[in-house]
Amino acid sequence: MGNVLEKHPAYGNDPLKLADFVRKALRGDDFDTAAAVVRAASKQIQCTVSWNHLIDWEMTKGRMNAALKTYNEMKKRGQTPDSHTFTIIIRGCTEHRDVQAALGKVMAIYQNMQTDRSPVKPNTIHLNAIIKMCARARNMDAMFGIVAQMPDKGPASPNNLTFTTIINALRIDAAGDARGDLTPMQKRQNTEGAILNARHLWKDIIQRWRSGGFWVDEELVCAMGRLMLLGQNQDRDDILSLIEQTMNIPRQVPRLNTSQRMLMEPASQRTQDSKNARAGPEEPSANSDGVSAFMAVTPPKSSPPGQSGGVYAKPGRNTLSLVLSALSLMKVKEAADKYWQIFVYNKKVKPDVENYHAYLRVLRVFRASAQTVELLQSMPYGDMRASTFRIAIASCERDKRNPNAFANAGKILDIMTNALEVPDIRVLATYLDIATSAATDSDGLKLPRVEQGKQIMRALERLSPSFINVKSFFLFGKSERDQNPAERAEHRESVLLLTRRMIAAYCIVLDKELVERSRYPDLQAQRSKLSAFVTRQKEQEQRSYLEKGEIEELPEHLLQYVYSHRLNKLMVNSQLRPEQWQRFKERVQREYDAEQKLAEAAKEMQEDSTGNQELEKIAEEDRRVAEAVAKGIFAETN
Structure with a gap:
């Protein structure tokens, strides 16, 4: 391209103008021109931002190896990478389709950043991206190895996003095992192991929160709760303690396996206890140390930046969905009613479609058709779907012993007529x-x-x-x-x-x-x-x-088979759909072939029988001739 700076002289001495030119060129996918100008300008100025644009463009196109090649070229031309350079590279590798290959590249960059000659040391943003990469690759050993090297304080210390990523990784790994080819016992053990690791991790989280190290937010709380949903009833019950601990919302139901809990809805509790007895103890994921991790604590006195109303995490729709899911699995309705009241009316959480559906499912389990109608009447028409009314009408269907179930179903029908x-x-x-x-x-x-x-x-x-x-x-x-x-x-x-x-x-x-x-x-x-x-x-x-x-006509020989076996009506009904007609033809052809084979076998048996009779006649004649000859020889001898 010759001396490219002669065509673009304004960019040879101004890094800001150069970066703006590169960004506009890449917006038009003119990578070659942008790269040529950056290479030429690198001889005269430090233009790290422009190199970052080149690397970022290649990463967004999925060209990971080309982006790393550009990164190495950047260093060879005397350009010093900055913190954003590594953020772009790690983030791009994290989003690459080949997870395992990308993880190897990321780990190599991470090891290089830790050396003394590296101009940039890994910070929390870098480490969070690397941990996310390990989570995508389901490499728990590498993830915990990186976490173990993170300091308690400083620019590389873990924050709430770090722990959220770790807990989500444990949940995804446990859910992946649950869908695998393992035995039910192995799947349960893996899930309990993931929950137990998260419980131990939660103790560290609460300790850091009490000391003011970082702030617990709704995303972190719900990540922990979603993992515990995969466990047993004790784990699900502890979700309510988790909400009380981090959001200052008191439990609306006594703890599991307590005398107060047995007094609530004893029929459902006996059912759950019998299930637990058959399933065995729940100790591995809910031992005494784990339960104590969700006891109430004294939080720090100051509030997190940008959040008013105290130091507790602010509940939202995700939390409401989590609580309703836990209560639905535990089959506890009274507490679900109370939590809905607290979240929607006291905490001013505006429910979304999924929140309404989760609550409707709880009401469906307990056949609460009248309460279902009340909930639908408070639900905005814009949030209503066909699935909304399918869940709602199922409550009335299950509540058929109630003399008002039909009237409630009629009210649901009226609401659906107006909404859809x-x-x-x-x-x-x-x-x-x-x-x-x-x-x-x-x-x-x-x-x-x-x-x-x-x-x-x-x-x-x-x-x-x-x-x-x-x-x-x-x-x-x-x-x-x-x-x-x-x-x-x-x-x-x-x-x-x-x-x-x-x-x-x-x-x-x-x-x-x-x-x-x-x-x-x-x-x-x-x-x-x-x-x-x-x-x-x-x-x-x-x-x-x-x-x-x-629909094509049957061959003549198959039509004769249909008529002889009185399959006329079935043939007419099968012609309503091509797939039914195809199955009918295959069936008739199969039965016809089987009948023909039987007929041929019978014919062969008959022919064999006829042949055997002829052979017997010939053998009889031969025997008679032999006897006659023998008699003649005997007479001549005498």
Whole structure:
């Protein structure tokens, strides 16, 4: 390129202008020009920032080896790397797709930074990035080796992000083992070992917090809590002590295995105790030393920078989700209600969709259909999803012994109608199941026959507008171009499923005589309309497949097999979907081949039998000839 500075003379003596030029050139992906100008300017000035831009650009492109080559060239040209240089390199290696290869590069750079001749010593930012790299590679030995070398104080001392990364690494490693090929006992031992290591680490965290070494934040607390969720009930119970210790929110339920705890919801406690007895002791991850790690402590007197309201960690949505998850796994509802009140109304935490869903799952476990309705009424419409109402309606389905369960399900249906543009079909079908359960389920609520009929008819009347909406969306909503085949097929099946459920509801009312005879003609007409809709959809789908050529005719010999074995109806039903038709053809071909083989084997056996008879005849004739010859020879001798 000749003397490139002759084309860009303004950048030869001004590092700031040079860095600005390099940044603009790299923004246009003109790396070669930027690198040439930086190389030429390096002969005259110190331009570390420009070299950093070059290295950063290559790292963002995933060119780790090229970036390290540029870093080495930078040093050879007399340019001194600064702290940001190493931050760029370590961060880029951390995000590289080849984790193991990147870890080797990072560890080599880390060892080089620790030498006396290195102009930059590793600080907390560097070490946190390296620890994150070890966590991604699941190299726990390397991670703890680096942590052991970190000083208690100074620019390289661990902070809250350091411990958050370590605990998250332990959780990811334990969760990875849980999905592996290990035995259940090995998976449990690995999880308990990770929790035990985190408990010992937490003691150090609390000691540093008490001495004012750093501040405990919500991210660190929730990292510890998420790891403990993987453990046993004692670990999950200690999450509440963890929240009390770090956020000054008192426990709303007594500690596990205490007499006060046994007085709360004794039925669920007996269930949990029996499960624990079968599972064995929980000592490895919840020994006495570990429990004491979450006892209340005296925090430092000053507040962290930028945080008001005391020295405790500020609770947020992540903490609320953690607490609800722990209580759901432990099957404790009363405490969940109290914590929701504290977080949402006392601590002014604005719940998100996941928080609402977590609380709804707790209510579903305890069949709290009325409380579910109250929660939905306080939930913003913008946060509501189809899954929201599926969880909510499940509470009513589980609460079928409650005489108000059907009324609560109706309220959920009203909220869904207002919140969603198109009602969720699964929710509508479940609502209808709740209405018919009294007439079909022996374990359900026993209602008088008249009341059963009124309940089912009420459900059918309420479903009518929603069904019209669903059917209109199905027929005139999204075009086939806006839906992939799987979505289109799933939606069609859902609509037909709801239609069949409604037909079944009409059949229950008519067959069990749950309404007056005078209403029969009208109900039969409604049922006939629904049946006709199902029939039309089947015929339309079959025609569409035939028009597209996705359904081909059977060969003549297979058709004869179908007719001879009376498989005509099955053949017609199989033509509704290409995959069903393909399976039907394979089945018929397989059975036909097997029948042909049996026929050939029978024919061969018959031929063998005929041949054996002929051989026996020949042998008999030979025997007779031999006897005759023998008699002649005997006569001549005499």
